[in-house]
Amino acid sequence: MTAPTMTKPAPDTARSRSGERRRTARLVATLVMSAVALAYLMPFVLQLATSFKTDPQAAASPLGLVPDPFSLASYRQLFSGAEGVAFPTWLGNSVFIALVVTAGRVFFDSLAGYALARLRFRGRGLLTVLLISVMAVPGVILMIPKFLVVQYLGIYDTYTAMIVPLLVDAVGVFVMKQFFESVPREIEEAARVDGAGILRTYWSVVLPMARPALITLTILSFQGSWNEFTHFVVTAQSADHATLTTGLAQFVSGGLGAGTQYPLKLTAALLATVPVAIVFFVFQRHFVRGGNAGALKE
Amino acid sequence: MTTVTATSTSGTDPGRHVPSAVRRRSRREGRQGLWGWAFVSPMVVVLGLFLALPVVMALWVSLLNWDGQSNPFSGAADFVGLDNYKGLFADQGLTRTLFMTSLRNNLYYVLLVVPLQTALALGLALAVNQRRLKGKGVFRTAFYFPSVTSSIAVSTVFLFLFQSSGAVNSLLKWVGIQGPNWFTDARGLVWVALGSIGLVDPDSPPAALADHGALGLSWWDWLSGPSVAMCTIILLVIWTTSGTFMLMFLAALQDIPEAQLESARLDGANRRQTLRHVILPALRPVLFLVITLGLIGTWQVFDQVYVMSQGQPANTTLTPAFLSYSLSFKDAQYGTGAAISFVLLAIILVMTGIQRFVLRERDGRGRRRTRRTAR
Structure with missing residues (x-):
């Protein structure tokens, strides 16, 4: 008999607290998932970035996401069919x-x-x-x-x-x-x-x-x-x-x-x-x- | 509407003109037979000529000592019986050592890839299936995309990522780890791990292991685990296949009746209990399927080896599939190459046989829906 009366006043605060917790959990879950998804796509991102780099730059900064200088050399080279490629x-x-x-x-x-x-x-x-x-x-x-x-x-x-x-x-x-x-x-x-x-x-x-x-x-x-x-x-x-x-x-x-x-x-x-x-x-x-x-x- | 009445009148033909009806039907079936064979003939020709016939021919060639030059069916070919198979298993020599090395490599590869890709796929599926997660479609796409790309193209990317001064080693440096020289490192993972805690010295193996062995390989070599170089292929394959298997798990997860989950919730089960007692049992058939497909696929690894390592360093990424190819096309030992194909086939059949047996034991109700991945 005491239990219900004990919990009766609680729901309001409990609900808001659990709602808040749930929102945080959702945020954390989304963040974690985003990180995993990013890891899955990272090889393609690096591939895309490297395709616009020069040879020395690709070797010097393999993780660099912004090609500097921005080079289209490899595309040109491919379509001109040079060098046995x-x-x-x-x-x-x-x-x-x-x-x-x-x-x-x-x-x-x-x-x-x-x-x-x-x-x-x-x-x-x-x-x-x-x-x-x-x-x-x-x-x-x-x-x-x-x-x-x-x-x-x-x-x-x-x-x-x-x-x-x-x-x-x-x-x-x-x-x-x-x-x-x-x-x-x-x-x-x-x-x-x-x-x-x-x-x-x-x-x-x-x-x-x-x-x-x-x-x-x-x-x-x-x-x-x-x-x-x-x-x-x-x-x-x-x-x-x-x-x-x-x-x-x-x-x-x-x-x-x-x-x-x-x-x-x-x-x-x-x-x-x-x-x-x-x-x-x-x-x-x-x-x-x-x-x-x-x-x-x- | 007219078509429907036409069907019903012809269907309710009370059989007054039995002879003509029978004749008509048999004529129609005769016509169907003709058309049927016309429709399937391209399939019969192509699959017969390029799938069934080759297998029979290769079985014959596996009994020959053939260098690819003469006509193997002329009778002039050098018939050697089961010698090619003996060379793989019984006769001491380079061929057996290479073959056993390739079996060892592939075995460790299977032991790592199958559990890891299955667990990762299941984890991803459970995560993406969460009701509260936003943007499910985006995540599903991200995880699945590597699966649809060309194995050659992604192997090229991984070559770049894992070069000695590449992206992976740069990342490792950030956290203070000196990354290995991935593609030239033939050290076995087991010995590297035991060496790092000081149990063995990887550079001078104990004589008890190095001087004795079986089937042309020392115990030291048998027990080495996958080499560091093999790990790059393992990581690549897990990355590309987990998306496909995730989709299979997702489909099964969505097949679980909502009422079942609801009643578990009403019974007071928390999330972990629901997962353990409702979701995982429901996933069991797919789990077995994923493991079977994993076992079939992992024994066939070839493309990645071709691009990333060609079996090197020190033959630690050599697989039976690649050995079969290189013996045939580089050393002109087609008989041995063909024999390896059939040994590989036997391994895969045994694996799936065991799998089916287990599946029958556990899932006797006959819900034997088998799905296959798109190649």
């Missing part, structure tokens, strides 16, 4: 390959995904099982095998070898299959009963419905082919076929004056990051969705 070639190859691969993946992945989800044909079950087992093969394991097959087919060091194997992506097919299975059948069945053929139903009824999934697939395909490295390492070697990833990797890891030229290296890396960064910030929720729903196995 064939940046324009790398960029051209990366853009070309990423565009073709993205278009191919969106088209072929959705075709196959639709067939596996909807069309009844012999061998469908087996193909689905094979698809899932192919997805489980770790990518790095395939390096030597891919080289062997490309060599065997006589297409080593060609665009064909760099592009064709990437045109279909097992995970992408699976994502599209899952998507088509999740949309109601009625609409396309109605279209078919109305006399539309399978191809026409697919093209003008099914695909327009699949827009959100197609956007996600486009973005993930672009990101994947833009950042692709191991496949290009084992399927091509000449300087003409270097992409941003293989060219940059060779430039950075090769002993071309280790420890120097950091503004140049970081600028090249920065420019290789920018397209994906733009796509990421514009279409972020698709990244989030793709990262999460990537694939649902079993």
